[in-house]
Amino acid sequence: MNLVIVESPAKAKTINKYLGPDYEVLASYGHVRDLPSKDGSVLPDDDFSMHWEADAKGAKRLSEIAEAAKRADRVILATDPDREGEAISWHVLEVLNKKKVLKDTHVERVTFNAITKSAVLDAMAAPRQIDMELVNAYLARRALDYLVGFTLSPVLWRKLPGSRSAGRVQSVALRLVVDREIEIEKFKTQEYWTVEADVSAGGDPFLARMVKHDGKRLTKFDLGNEASAHAAQAAVKAASFKISAVEKKPGRRSPAPPFTTSTLQQEASRKLGFSAQRTMQAAQKLYEGIDIGGETVGLITYMRTDGVQAAPEAIDEARQVIAGVYGKEYVPESARIYKTKAKNAQEAHEAIRPTSLARNPGSLRLESDLGRLYELIWKRMIASQMEAARIERTSIDLESADGKTGLRATGQVILFDGYLAVYEEGRDDAPKLGEEGDEDGGRLPQVKEGADGRVIDARADQHFTEPPPRYSEASLVKKMEELGIGRPSTYASVLTVLRDREYVRMDKNRFVPEDKGRLVTAFLEQFFARYVEYD
Known part of the structure; x- marks a missing residue:
């Protein structure tokens, strides 16, 4: 008999169907052992030796696995294909060896990136040994997490009653939120004005922005008050303009790659309003398998990855x-x-993609969250292999007869939509007026160089600079990834911990630090600065 160990019971049931009666598939229900939160679980002076314990549920499951292993000719460790999965396989093997139940039993490790019959059978045909480099990477991170958390948390409990915990990744993520809030509070708004005109050059009117005043190119804050703005507005109304230049530049926009864990969490936050945790729960179900026509099929590849390549x-x-x-x-x-x-x-896994693109979202009946997330993943994968969008960027420059006043109109037209027919990546915050990426959309009318430009109307508008926005889940995950803080698999749990500890609250889907969170960050920065550095 062959014994197969996987993490989840849902996965166990599906894989048992694929492998048939010669196989028994048991679930470990995630991690089976952990470091107890007491002194001495990691001993730095004893070559960082680690002392593991299984809780009551874990011990019961390990006993069931050990009993089955006694009857097995072969034990196949088929936990998830990432570092955590490798670690669970190693823990199970360590316990089975301690219980002396393996004797002559052959032990193998297999990994599959998708739960489909072909992926599982292919993996079974290509077993390997446990990858100790991955296991050691897990052990190093787990030891660090324990040492940082166990060193700092008790200090916080003593010095800041009401604070709950500190952690290697959690405390840095909290500091990012707190630092952004301090930046917002220190921000001083500045007034500035813009002048826009409706212009006609023989055809349809178009919108142009003032870019030159009194013979000088305008910068953002040159029109700093109402008086200067109205003087500029009057100059536009009084001047007679000619089209001085018309420029058309072809451009291309290429699609984004298929999803990684981080980009999936970001886009699900922007487009669906999902928290990182809600995204990962839905993705887990899509990966583990959905009943389609009486057969359980995994609909997406493994959802913890930072790879963008596809098979x-x-x-x-x-x-x-x-x-x-x-x-x-x-x-x-x-x-x-x-x-x-x-x-x-560091992962060698594929990006997150549908296991079969022939299963388009419209053909599946999935519960709400699963359906919406599957559609997002399907569209992103399809778009990633489509032709680029072809666009034409146009700018029209107008100059007054005396050369002292200048206007500019910009627009862009999509000549061929390419991948945009399916999918366009979201953005966290829209570009401000005049910033890069602020395209005045729309098609501009055909005009000839040298033609007269008639100003129909001109307006002066008041604006104020704005502080940087608070982090959303999407922008915080993106920032953590850019800084190399944490791993894709930990983002969801870290953000959840910050909320559960009441270090932060959400306001309009943005992170706002609570006083408790600010106090913890200030304390750690003062006395344990190296634990919360991110620069």
Whole structure:
């Protein structure tokens, strides 16, 4: 008999169906042992030796696994294909060896990136040994988490009654939120004005912004008060303009790569309003399998990854689906190949993608969260293999007869929508007026250089500079990833802990630090600065 160990009972049930009666599949229900939160669990002076304990539930499950292992000819460790999964396999093997139940039993490690029959059977045909480099990476992180948390948390309990915990990643994430709040409080708003005009040059009117006044190019704060703005407005109304330049620049916009854990959490936050935790719970269910026509099938690949590459067969399937649904012109000449840019990316896994792109979102009946997340993943994967969007950026410059006043109109037109027919990546905060990325959209009318430009109307508008926005879940996850803080698999739990500890609260889906959170950060910065550094 072959004994297979996986993490979750849902996964165990599905895999048992694929493998048949010669296999018994048991679930470990996640991690089976942990470091007890007491002194001496990690001993730095004894070569960082670690002392593990299983809780009552974990001990019971390990006993069940040990009993089954006694009857087995082969034990197959098939936990998740990441560092945590490798660690669970190592823990199970350590316990089975301690219980002396293996004797002549053959032990193998297999990993699959998707829970489909073909992926599971292919993995079973290519077993390997436990990867001790991955296990050691897990042990180092776990020891660090324990030493930082166990060193700092008791100090906080003593010195700041009411504070609950500190942690290697948690405390740095909290500091980011607190630092942003301090930045907002220190921010001094500055007044500035802009002048815009409705102009006609023989055809339809268009909107132009004043860029030159009194012979000088205008910078953001040159029109700093109402008087100067109204003087500029009067100059525009009084001047007679000619079109001095018309410039058309072709441009291309390429699609974003398929999802990593981090980008999935960011986009689900922007587009669906999901918290990181809600995203990961839905993704876990899609990965572990959904009943379709009486058969349980995993709908997406493994959801904890920082890889952006996709399997060649997935890319081929994407190209076929694109040609069939959108037409040949939407398929680029050669497949798009993506490479990871994340600061501390280390997983060799594929990006998050549907296990079969032929299962389009409309053909599946999924509960609300699962359906919406699956559609997001499907569209992102399809878009990642589509042709670039072709755009034309146009600018029209107008100059007054005396050369002292200048206006500019900008616009962009999509000539071919390409991947935009399916998907466009969201942004956390819209660009402010005049900032890079602030395109005045829309098509501009055809005008000829040298033609007269008639000002129909001119307006002066007051604006104030704004402080940087508070972090949303999406922008905080993005910032943590940029700084190399934590791992994709930990973002959801870290953000949840900050809320549960009441260090932060959410206001309009933005993080606001509570007094308790600010106090903890100030204390750690003062006395334990190296634990909360992120620069």
